[in-house]
Amino acid sequence: MAQVRNKQVLLKNYVTGFPKESDMEIVEGSITLKVPEGSSDVVLPLTAFGVSKVVESGDPKYKKDDLVWGVTKWEEYSLVPSAKILFKIDHTDVPLSYYTGILGMPGMTAYGGFFELGCPKKGEKVFVSAASGAVGQLVGQFAKLTGCYVVGSAGSQEKVDILKNKLGFDEAFNYKEESNLDAALKRYFPEGIDIYFENVGGKTLDAVLLNMRSHGRIPVCGMISQYNLSQPEGVTNLANLIYKEIKMQGFIVSQFYPLYPKFLEFILPHIREGKIAYVEDIVEGLEGGPAALVSLFSGQNLGKKIVAIAPE
Amino acid sequence: MAQVRNKQVLLKNYVTGFPKESDMEIVEGSITLKVPEGSSDVVLPLTAFGVSKVVESGDPKYKKDDLVWGVTKWEEYSLVPSAKILFKIDHTDVPLSYYTGILGMPGMTAYGGFFELGCPKKGEKVFVSAASGAVGQLVGQFAKLTGCYVVGSAGSQEKVDILKNKLGFDEAFNYKEESNLDAALKRYFPEGIDIYFENVGGKTLDAVLLNMRSHGRIPVCGMISQYNLSQPEGVTNLANLIYKEIKMQGFIVSQFYPLYPKFLEFILPHIREGKIAYVEDIVEGLEGGPAALVSLFSGQNLGKKIVAIAPE
The missing domain is CATH 3.90.180.10 (Medium-chain alcohol dehydrogenases, catalytic domain)
Structure with a gap:
């Protein structure tokens, strides 16, 4: 013993x-x-x-x-x-x-949130916040595999470079260098956003709401900018949910665990063929x-x- | 001529x-x-x-x-x-x-929002704000017809009386007399809210988010407290969408117009039999x-x- x-x-x-x-x-x-x-x-x-x-x-x-x-x-x-x-x-x-990561909880989170709740269609415009994180980097790559246009935001130039050069995002920007997030989103999404994969909450969500397209979807995976704040930032643009008929849906990864075998079938070949990268x-x-x-x-x-x- | x-x-x-x-x-x-x-x-x-x-x-x-x-x-x-x-x-x-009203735009709004987006089940707990309004009064009655427990909020004692005595709500309260909306909701929903039919936005939504149950639904019909404000109130409790896996969905009534014949079939008998009232x-x-x-x-x-x- x-x-x-x-x-x-x-x-x-x-x-x-x-x-x-x-x-x-x-x-x-x-x-x-x-x-x-x-x-x-x-x-x-x-x-x-x-x-x-x-x-x-x-x-x-x-x-x-x-x-x-x-x-x-x-x-x-x-x-x-x-x-x-x-x-x-x-x-x-x-x-x-x-x-x-990619084959664990973050992988299932990205897969379930993006495909099951985001319901992406080819050609749609996707925005991912915290895009170089454990989940975000996969959402962006899943979006590209689906034939979407995808833009990610992150908090440093190094992360932006990885998003564009290693992970295949169409565009990426450093949110810390944007004094006006609404203007930044209008620059990258002149026609608006169909799917926003929400990881951060607060001011980013508020700016996104102004730029969503009609019938957009917002899978709400996290709001990391708001956790541990004694008083979260107020989100003021929620009336856009009505005008634009947006579905905003929070989720916990466990609801998608029954899909794990299907997920492995989808993702393992992409990993083996080098079509999906994962930054650790x-x-x-x-x-x-x-x-x-x-x-x-x-x-x-x-x-x-x-x-x-x-x-x- | x-x-x-x-x-x-x-x-x-x-x-x-x-x-x-x-x-x-x-x-x-x-x-x-x-x-x-x-x-x-x-x-x-x-x-x-x-x-x-x-x-x-x-x-x-x-x-x-x-x-x-x-x-x-x-x-x-x-x-x-x-x-x-x-x-x-x-x-x-x-x-x-x-x-x-009941057979027009507000009727279709209540019908589509509550049944199609709210997906009510017998025994669920429903909260309706602006409950004596053109839409709210119908949502409450549809909830009762479905076998739900329903509470409405309104802005005067006269409206509260009508909700309880004429429209069949289980409970109703005057939000203007509640200094703490969170406490009021906990009083009426000790086990939490399954469906919140959103008509007002702002502080009410914030208090509701604290009291939603897991897998709750929020059809977003209106946010009348926020319209015409130059700066809408900030909603701070959105992270509850994640923990509680809530679906919050905005809509415009026109998406439900194809259901109009089905709606008439449902509601005309109730009107003729006096099972649904409508306050004009x-x-x-x-x-x-x-x-x-x-x-x-x-x-x-x-x-x-x-x-x-x-x-x-």
Whole structure:
């Protein structure tokens, strides 16, 4: 019954507002690599979507050395209720990190939000905010595969370059350099926007509403600019929903999990043929976890942020 | 070729902000009751949905003495392009005024918005704002016919009484007497709201978003509290769309016109059997038109506001 060191990222306290590195600590605990009869959990490790290898299993659906992805804690070894495992990993000819991104939760988010709620048609005009992020970069590429015109916004010139040169967006702009977002959108969408894939909320949404076309769709995936604000920015242009008969629909990725097999069938060939790229921002070692989390809210990540706890 | 007096309500100028009575004037023109070869229209009469009797027709689909409803000008006699006529009136055992309300545009608005976009199920909880208005009073009654629990908000005790005692709402409240709309909604919807039929926007929408249930629907019919404001109120709680996977969908009634025959089949029996009531607020004479319009924005109307230009 091996007992091993188990490094963990813990929250010191309940956090309000944007998380700071000082809200988290790295501790060295230990864990017995044996499924216990009962379990008690008195600390508060952060959770995330991760890829893990099964060490021991009490659930007959999983066996030792199976690779799985789903919700895990930020630690080297986790006792995971099997309901938190989402899928067993069957295809290992692609990087395992992909199962935290393009083949994991962000991939399903982009796929379900864009295709199921966005209902894209060839030739339509698509705008994606936070476009170089884990989800946005895929939405843009799915839009191109569908024959749409797609423009992305991001927060640095480096991200804009990647959107245009590596990810195939038709256009991209740095929203921090646009004093008037409405004017920027009118420049890139003189005929208006059919689908806005919403990741940021606030002022961007307000400007988008002025530029939507009749019968437009807004899948609402996130509003990262508004999270952790004690008072969110007010959105003032919602009456456009009426005049333009817009459908705005929020969603959580779990509603699309039943589509996962269909999604893999769609995306794996594109990955293998190099028709879809995926930008990852990998931090080596659990010690880098707190800074990685904080970077998401300051826009410093480039692509899907991943903390590699152990080598493949 | 009879030439007759034709009283009209004209706009003196283009109006910004809330309309005032002084923005409009009643003029006595004249009109030749003969369809001209061409037509020119240099004045700006207001338009509205009205019921008219055909005096003469150049379109073979309509003949003298047909009753029709559709877009007409605010005047005694109108030269109407036949495309502006929406439907011929076939059922005259109900008041003709109903074709401006329960059997006209507001009826179709309530029907399409509630059933097609709201997708109500028996037992669901429904909230309607501007609930005693032309559309709201029908939405509430449709909700009751569907087996829903329905609460309406309105702006006076008299309206609240009508909602509860005449229109069959389960509950109703005067929003002007609630200092905290969120608390009011929690009182009437301890388990949350499944469908919010949106007529007002602004602060009401913000409070509703805090009280929606998972997978709720918000058909967006109007935002009357926000029209004509130079700066609309900001809505701050939109992130709830994500967490609660809410569908918020704006619409214009015309998308539902193809359903009109089906709608009549549904609603005429209910009217004839007295199972649906309809509150009208009729002003006699075109001279009362400007004040009637202004009253809509101050909340002084009770039910569907109608200007009767000529007796049936």
